[in-house]
Amino acid sequence: MFARGARSVGKARDFVAAAVCAGDRADDIRVCVSELATNARRHTPAGHRFLVRVLAQEHLVHxxxxxxxxxxxxxxxxxxxxxxxxxxxxxxxxxxxxxxxDRDGPGKVVWAAFKLSGGL
Structure with missing residues (x-):
């Protein structure tokens, strides 16, 4: 969970980068996390947090x-x-x-998927 603060986008990006070693897709993933976290930060109501979840499989990062x-x-x-x-x-x-x-409760989930050629 990340606060709605100015540093949260960088923290979310670093969290995902630390969770997966994505080789040649690492930069794509970092940019996309930055963009999605920026949008979440912008649209999250005051007093709420946003959540970043990473699901990593051998040839896919979600x-x-x-x-x-x-x-x-x-x-x-x-x-x-x-x-x-x-x-x-x-x-x-x-x-x-x-x-x-859709998600349980208010709001939404925005997701992105990345195929990995070499695996994790």
Whole structure:
């Protein structure tokens, strides 16, 4: 569980990096965790935390970010001058698959999956 604070995105990224050795996919995973955690931090209501879960198998890493915020995440098409709106665009480009799911209680889960060629 991560607080809604400014340092939480880096802590979430470091947590996932420490949990899996993903070889050539490590950078993709770190970027996607940063983007998903940033969105969770932004959309988590005050007084709530967000959860990052990692499921690692030999040839697959599945990352979930749970938050209590409302809304349905969607890929945006930001203008060149926009200073945000690219997070899920990056996740869609870097992950092998991604999506959203309902969760028990308020909020949602946004997940990303990464295939590993060499295994863990």
């Amino acid at each position: 990352v979930e970010v749970h938050d209590a915020g409302g809304g349905e995440p969607r890929v945006c098409t930001p203008a060149d001058t926009d200073d945000r709106g690219r997070g899920l665009l990056l996740v869609a480009a870097l992950a092998d698959d991604w999506g959203t799911a």
